[in-house]
Amino acid sequence: MELNSKQVTIIETAEKLFADRGYDGTSVRNIAEEAGINVAMISYYFGSKEKLLEALFSYRAEGTTQKLVSMLANKVLNPLEKVNMMIEYYIDKFYNQTSFHKIMSREQVASRRSAIAGLIQGFKKRNQQLIKEIIQEGQKAGYFTKNIDIPILMSTLIGSISHAVTTQHFYREINNLQDMPEDQFQKMMKKKLNAHFKFIFKAILTHEV
Amino acid sequence: MELNSKQVTIIETAEKLFADRGYDGTSVRNIAEEAGINVAMISYYFGSKEKLLEALFSYRAEGTTQKLVSMLANKVLNPLEKVNMMIEYYIDKFYNQTSFHKIMSREQVASRRSAIAGLIQGFKKRNQQLIKEIIQEGQKAGYFTKNIDIPILMSTLIGSISHAVTTQHFYREINNLQDMPEDQFQKMMKKKLNAHFKFIFKAILTHEV
Amino acid sequence: MELNSKQVTIIETAEKLFADRGYDGTSVRNIAEEAGINVAMISYYFGSKEKLLEALFSYRAEGTTQKLVSMLANKVLNPLEKVNMMIEYYIDKFYNQTSFHKIMSREQVASRRSAIAGLIQGFKKRNQQLIKEIIQEGQKAGYFTKNIDIPILMSTLIGSISHAVTTQHFYREINNLQDMPEDQFQKMMKKKLNAHFKFIFKAILTHEV
Amino acid sequence: MELNSKQVTIIETAEKLFADRGYDGTSVRNIAEEAGINVAMISYYFGSKEKLLEALFSYRAEGTTQKLVSMLANKVLNPLEKVNMMIEYYIDKFYNQTSFHKIMSREQVASRRSAIAGLIQGFKKRNQQLIKEIIQEGQKAGYFTKNIDIPILMSTLIGSISHAVTTQHFYREINNLQDMPEDQFQKMMKKKLNAHFKFIFKAILTHEV
DNA sequence: GATGAATGAGCTTTCATTCAT
DNA sequence: GATGAATGAAAGCTCATTCAT
Numbered sequence: 001m002e003l004n005s006k007q008v009t010i011i012e013t014a015e016k017l018f019a020d021r022g023y024d025g026t027s028v029r030n031i032a033e034e035a036g037i038n039v040a041m042i043s044y045y046f047g048s049k050e051k052l053l054e055a056l057f058s059y060r061a062e063g064t065t066q067k068l069v070s071m072l073a074n075k076v077l078n079p080l081e082k083v084n085m086m087i088e089y090y091i092d093k094f095y096n097q098t099s100f101h102k103i104m105s106r107e108q109v110a111s112r113r114s115a116i117a118g119l120i121q122g123f124k125k126r127n128q129q130l131i132k133e134i135i136q137e138g139q140k141a142g143y144f145t146k147n148i149d150i151p152i153l154m155s156t157l158i159g160s161i162s163h164a165v166t167t168q169h170f171y172r173e174i175n176n177l178q179d180m181p182e183d184q185f186q187k188m189m190k191k192k193l194n195a196h197f198k199f200i201f202k203a204i205l206t207h208e209v
Numbered sequence: 210m211e212l213n214s215k216q217v218t219i220i221e222t223a224e225k226l227f228a229d230r231g232y233d234g235t236s237v238r239n240i241a242e243e244a245g246i247n248v249a250m251i252s253y254y255f256g257s258k259e260k261l262l263e264a265l266f267s268y269r270a271e272g273t274t275q276k277l278v279s280m281l282a283n284k285v286l287n288p289l290e291k292v293n294m295m296i297e298y299y300i301d302k303f304y305n306q307t308s309f310h311k312i313m314s315r316e317q318v319a320s321r322r323s324a325i326a327g328l329i330q331g332f333k334k335r336n337q338q339l340i341k342e343i344i345q346e347g348q349k350a351g352y353f354t355k356n357i358d359i360p361i362l363m364s365t366l367i368g369s370i371s372h373a374v375t376t377q378h379f380y381r382e383i384n385n386l387q388d389m390p391e392d393q394f395q396k397m398m399k400k401k402l403n404a405h406f407k408f409i410f411k412a413i414l415t416h417e418v
Numbered sequence: 419m420e421l422n423s424k425q426v427t428i429i430e431t432a433e434k435l436f437a438d439r440g441y442d443g444t445s446v447r448n449i450a451e452e453a454g455i456n457v458a459m460i461s462y463y464f465g466s467k468e469k470l471l472e473a474l475f476s477y478r479a480e481g482t483t484q485k486l487v488s489m490l491a492n493k494v495l496n497p498l499e500k501v502n503m504m505i506e507y508y509i510d511k512f513y514n515q516t517s518f519h520k521i522m523s524r525e526q527v528a529s530r531r532s533a534i535a536g537l538i539q540g541f542k543k544r545n546q547q548l549i550k551e552i553i554q555e556g557q558k559a560g561y562f563t564k565n566i567d568i569p570i571l572m573s574t575l576i577g578s579i580s581h582a583v584t585t586q587h588f589y590r591e592i593n594n595l596q597d598m599p600e601d602q603f604q605k606m607m608k609k610k611l612n613a614h615f616k617f618i619f620k621a622i623l624t625h626e627v
Numbered sequence: 628m629e630l631n632s633k634q635v636t637i638i639e640t641a642e643k644l645f646a647d648r649g650y651d652g653t654s655v656r657n658i659a660e661e662a663g664i665n666v667a668m669i670s671y672y673f674g675s676k677e678k679l680l681e682a683l684f685s686y687r688a689e690g691t692t693q694k695l696v697s698m699l700a701n702k703v704l705n706p707l708e709k710v711n712m713m714i715e716y717y718i719d720k721f722y723n724q725t726s727f728h729k730i731m732s733r734e735q736v737a738s739r740r741s742a743i744a745g746l747i748q749g750f751k752k753r754n755q756q757l758i759k760e761i762i763q764e765g766q767k768a769g770y771f772t773k774n775i776d777i778p779i780l781m782s783t784l785i786g787s788i789s790h791a792v793t794t795q796h797f798y799r800e801i802n803n804l805q806d807m808p809e810d811q812f813q814k815m816m817k818k819k820l821n822a823h824f825k826f827i828f829k830a831i832l833t834h835e836v
Numbered sequence: 837g838a839t840g841a842a843t844g845a846g847c848t849t850t851c852a853t854t855c856a857t
Numbered sequence: 858g859a860t861g862a863a864t865g866a867a868a869g870c871t872c873a874t875t876c877a878t
Contacts, residue, residue: 024233159372164364203412442651573791581786621830
């Protein structure tokens with residue numbers, strides 16, 4: 001789907017508001033006002049509020065899978081290095097697209113907007129398949145142990161990052177970091193989370209610490 | 210707060226609907242219809258829709274902290290056994306109160322309903338403090354390594370379980386388990402998650418696998 | 419109608435609230451809360467909200483006419499003295515029963531609550547008849563000029579006092595009297611209004627100043 | 628504020644209903660039905676029911692003050708003639724805008740809708756200031772006596788006319804004029820009231836009859 | 837005699853969407 | 858292609874009153 005600049009503005013405004021207030025907590029009027037456009041434009045360009053949400057998913061999901069593909073096709077890295085790369089990639093992705101992931105983590109729970117649920121499910125399935133392949137590659141090559149439950153492992157990665165990102169303010173508060181500048185805080189968190197998950201994945205995949 | 214049986218019915222109906230459709234996606238009329246009561250009853254008993262949500266939080270949160278306290282006051286268990294107990298406890302809690310935790314994970318993201326945000330934050334802070342104490346106890350006794358970032362560790366536990374629970378249907382699908390009876394599935398998942406997190410926590414806390 | 423003390427409490431609370439917020443702007447719950455009684459009591463004692471308003475009118479109107487009658491039956495005073503007495507009486511009445519007169523001046527405008535409209539109309543008719551008699555007595559005795567339009571004269575008295583009383587705060591403000599104690603202010607106003615209306619009535623009735 | 632024809636329809640319908648039933652006694656549905664428009668239009672055009680009332684005040688008040696100003700700037704008339712002109716003006720105004728004045732006299736009593744209360748108070752203050760100027764002009768020129776309490780004098784004019792106008796039906800009944808055509812009745816009343824108030828004002832201002 | 841519980845009807849306002857231009 | 862005007866439907870909440878006890 002080709003998007004003109006006005007459509008992109010709408011989508012990105014919607015993303016911000018959906019993340020802050022939820023899909024149902026955001027009205028098309030809110031979006032229109034924030035984006036500085038006419039209310040009718042949303043129906044005009046996207047057909048409906050729900051279709052706008054779908055468009056947002058397509059907009060953000062596009063590229064993700066292909067990046068994962070190209071990254072994992074790398075011939076030089078060994079399986080553990082690939083896994084570490086994937087960890088880095090996910091942490092970056094969540095921090096760079098916080099709003100989008102807030103929406104996604106909310107929407108995958110709700111069973112109502114089926115078109116969206118289908119999109120998310122398909123998206124996650126594709127990505128998990130890719131990751132499964134690296135891990136199996138590592139298992140075949142003798143790097144990784146057998147009996148690894150990949151969905152649970154991915155839940156650990158994605159669920160944890162998601163939780164950490166969406167509750168950043170809580171982390172700041174509990175550690176008295178309210179005044180640390182956002183970029184410095186993010187840099188620190190990324191570093192900590194990278195070390196944390198690389199340690200965990202190594203332990204699980206190789207039974208070594 | 211003392212609740213009569215009608216109030217409990219309303220709260221539990223609301224819990225189910227809020228979990229399925231989100232707070233903003235659920236109308237008080239939806240709740241009233243589902244609960245088989247008059248719409249006006251919700252305002253009558255709780256004052257407003259938002260106060261109903263608060264009542265739901267009190268209703269579910271009540272007892273949790275005190276269970277955690279009593280459980281951890283145990284004098285017989287060593288720190289690692291206590292940590293394992295806590296892991297079991299959280300996994301049970303999420304499976305027994307799935308709806309409630311879906312709501313909580315959504316609501317802690319949204320920044321708007323401040324009364325709720327405050328409740329959740331306070332609740333989590335109290336619980337983290339308790340867990341911190343066990344871990345510090347283990348550190349003093351020489352069981353656990355130093356430099357453990359407790360909020361990140363708890364994000365890993367809670368974020369992961371939450372993610373696993375809220376995306377069960379996805380786990381079933383990816384493993385072709387759509388036909389497994391719910392209780393059998395749950396039993397299996399609990400067992401897997403227990404093993405998974407006990408392994409992770411042991412690795413992180415003791416640097417042994 | 420015999421009223422017990424609880425009924426009187428309700429009526430007097432209702433009077434205050436009706437005066438401040440209007441009949442439709444006051445809910446039976448407002449009254450019940452303010453009076454410290456159960457909501458159901460209002461229907462229980464008076465039948466309905468509207469009947470409560472009627473009861474209030476009866477409660478306040480009772481005695482007024484008979485006071486007027488007895489006052490004007492006085493054999494010693496001359497007609498102008500009687501008129502002056504009536505002026506004093508009305509000014510006192512408005513100041514002593516401000517709330518009630520606020521309600522009455524509002525309700526006589528509304529055409530909806532017909533039972534009330536009828537009560538007010540009958541009440542005013544009776545009183546005007548009495549006043550008409552004094553004035554005619556004065557005319558027969560040669561004290562007063564002919565061609566006096568009594569309803570217009572009474573509108574001048576009642577409309578003016580009512581307006582002055584209901585806009586007291588405005589009078590205070592325009593004259594920078596916000597800090598004058600209420601009783602002192604009232605005393606001053608009564609004196610001024612008495613002089614003012616006695617002057618006007620004398621001018622109209624006797625063509626002398 | 629520019630008003631389109633639909634907005635004017637809404638305002639004038641609201642005026643009629645507010646006058647008959649009071650602000651709180653009139654629902655936006657009543658207005659919408661009577662005006663033949665959709666309920667949502669009222670919020671759409673005015674924002675809220677209360678803002679509609681404010682719009683009505685602006686709509687009616689607009690022009691009043693400036694008419695008063697221009698009228699009183701007249702260089703040819705002497706002060707008493709100006710006062711008489713003002714009396715004529717007020718009587719006309721009340722008869723031509725009966726509904727509006729019913730609402731205003733009700734609303735200035737209620738202390739709740741503060742935006743409206745402020746509008747009314749400001750409006751009256753401005754007008755009283757203008758009248759004060761003519762009277763002071765007359766005093767300086769030796770036409771009028773000293774010690775005139777202008778707010779009380781204006782209460783007499785406005786309170787009386789207001790009372791007379793809002794209780795016209797009573798005047799008709801008491802004088803058996805129920806069958807007189809409205810315009811003829813009004814013409815008669817205006818004439819009577821003019822004579823009445825010109826007489827009173829002359830008496831007060833000049834101490835002559 | 838008195839009242840807490842309950843309710844249908846109504847309130848004002850906002851919703852996403854459509855339509856005429 | 859773009860938009861201001863308009864709307865039916867639904868939102869959350871309050872209303873006066875009734876009823877079982």
